[in-house]
Every structure is written in structure tokens, then in C-alpha cells.
Amino acid sequence: MGGRLGAYRRPLAAVLAALGTGFTLLALQPRPVDGSPILVAARDLPGGTTLRAGDLRPATVPSSAVPAGVLRAPATGGVLAGPMRRGEPLTDVRLISPGLLGGYGPGTVAAPVRIADAGSVRLLRRGDRVDVLAPPDTDGFGADSHSRGPLRARLVVASAPVVAIPGGQVGTGGNGALVVLAADRSQAAALAGAGPHLALTITKP
Structure with missing residues (x-):
């Protein structure tokens, strides 16, 4: 009887050790962030930069940490009013307003x-x-319906x-x-x- 228990003891210990390792790895895995998607600077950007593909990257932050005026849509072609640090969220005040004539052609x-x-x-x-x-x-004359018409x-x-x-x-x-x-x-x-x-x-x- 003791011999049979000894025969199963090592495989059982190995299974338990593997399960323990698996649970530990699961516990160490980062949990998915439950938050809101935003756009942040992909690198340090100087003021006056015309934004292009690659200047911004998506990020997810807790909903409570979303700043006011955050922009979630791509802002390609927008011009930065000031510098942005890598990872800084893009907000409306970071972009120069197009002004009264935004969208009109040159010479307007x-x-x-x-x-x-x-x-x-x-x-x-x-x-x-x-x-x-x-x-x-x-030209100094009033209406004259007879000679000039209305x-x-x-x-x-x-x-x-x-x-x-x-x-x-x-x-x-x-x-x-x-x-x-x-x-x-x-x-x-x-x-x-x-x-x-x-x-x-x-x-x-």
C-alpha cells in the first residue's frame, strides 16, 4: 500500500507545483485597464509642430483621469500652440484655432x-x-421715371x-x-x- 502511495506522490507533487506556478503567473499578469481611449504625444513635440501620422498614439486611461477638452479623433494637420511632452494627452487648447478664415483659400x-x-x-x-x-x-440726380427709369x-x-x-x-x-x-x-x-x-x-x- 505504501509503495503505491509513493508511486503517485511524485507525479501529484509535480502537478500541484505546475498549478501553483500557473496561478502565480496569472496573478502577475497586468489587468486590463478599464478606462477611456485618448490620444497622447508619441514623443516630445515642439510648439508649432504640424501634426502628422506617428506624432500621436492611442492610450487608455481611467475615466476619472481624462482631462477636459481631450481630443479622441485624429488631429493630423493641426498645429500645436505649444510644446508637448511624450505621453501628454492632446486637448483642444493644445491646437491653434483656425480663426475666422479657417477652411478658406489663400488670399481670403x-x-x-x-x-x-x-x-x-x-x-x-x-x-x-x-x-x-x-x-x-x-450722380447728384434723383429718380426720373421718364428719362432714366427707376x-x-x-x-x-x-x-x-x-x-x-x-x-x-x-x-x-x-x-x-x-x-x-x-x-x-x-x-x-x-x-x-x-x-x-x-x-x-x-x-x-
């Missing part, structure tokens, strides 16, 4: 235009396109995109309201020389 300028009818400006939203109209050039407003620029409507000034007083349009330099010059009492019509975006 922001042209402030004061519209006489402040109420019409109230209808606008950023991204709308407008025609800007000026009073007819009468005078018509002059079209200054057509289908100009609205890029900003300064707040706190729409509908105040009798000075109209300010609108900022995206224009090329020739259009901006035409707007600047169009004089007061400008009007606008909203065109199809």
Missing part, C-alpha cells in the same frame, strides 16, 4: 461690413452667403460667406449692425468704397 480676407438694417442681420448665421447691395449711384441698388459683392456676427450690437440704435464676410482683396476694396447705407439679401448657401 475678413471684411467687416456695416449693414443699415440691423434687423436683417438678426436673420443671419455663420456660414450663410449674402449679396451686399449699395444705394444707386445717382433707379436700382448696386450689387457690390455676390454670395459672400458670413464668417462672424459680432455679439452685443445687433439691433442697437440707428447705426445698423456689423457683419464680417470672407472676401478676396478686390471684393474687400469694393465693400470699403461702397459707402454707408448698405443692405443685404441672403442667398442659397
Whole structure:
């Protein structure tokens, strides 16, 4: 009887030792992080860097450690407002804002235009396109339906995109309201020389 127990003792001890080793290895394995995916700097990045593939890498952090304004979508083409350390999360304040003319082509300028009818400006939203109209050039003469026909407003620029409507000034007083349009330099010059009492019509975006 003792001989039989001795025969099984060594294999049983080996099995128990293997199980113990397996449990130890499982206990030492890192547990999966239960958190949120974010983007972090793959290496130290200087300020002014235009982000390219490879500058950022995904990382997972605990949900409680996610900073405000974190960006989770790729930001390729964005420009860093300041330096970033390796492993630092990418947030909205780390990127330079595209500004009023973001997305417009080279040579585009922001042209402030004061519209006489402040109420019409109230209808606008950023991204709308407008025609800007000026009073007819009468050359010192009034309307004469017999010789010249009815005078018509002059079209200054057509289908100009609205890029900003300064707040706190729409509908105040009798000075109209300010609108900022995206224009090329020739259009901006035409707007600047169009004089007061400008009007606008909203065109199809």
C-alpha cells in the first residue's frame, strides 16, 4: 500500500507545483485597464509642430483621469500652440484655432461690413452667403421715371460667406449692425468704397 502511495506522490507533487506556478503567473499578469481611449504625444513635440501620422498614439486611461477638452479623433494637420511632452494627452487648447478664415483659400480676407438694417442681420448665421447691395449711384440726380427709369441698388459683392456676427450690437440704435464676410482683396476694396447705407439679401448657401 505504501509503495503505491509513493508511486503517485511524485507525479501529484509535480502537478500541484505546475498549478501553483500557473496561478502565480496569472496573478502577475497586468489587468486590463478599464478606462477611456485618448490620444497622447508619441514623443516630445515642439510648439508649432504640424501634426502628422506617428506624432500621436492611442492610450487608455481611467475615466476619472481624462482631462477636459481631450481630443479622441485624429488631429493630423493641426498645429500645436505649444510644446508637448511624450505621453501628454492632446486637448483642444493644445491646437491653434483656425480663426475666422479657417477652411478658406489663400488670399481670403475678413471684411467687416456695416449693414443699415440691423434687423436683417438678426436673420443671419455663420456660414450663410449674402449679396451686399449699395444705394444707386445717382450722380447728384434723383429718380426720373421718364428719362432714366427707376433707379436700382448696386450689387457690390455676390454670395459672400458670413464668417462672424459680432455679439452685443445687433439691433442697437440707428447705426445698423456689423457683419464680417470672407472676401478676396478686390471684393474687400469694393465693400470699403461702397459707402454707408448698405443692405443685404441672403442667398442659397
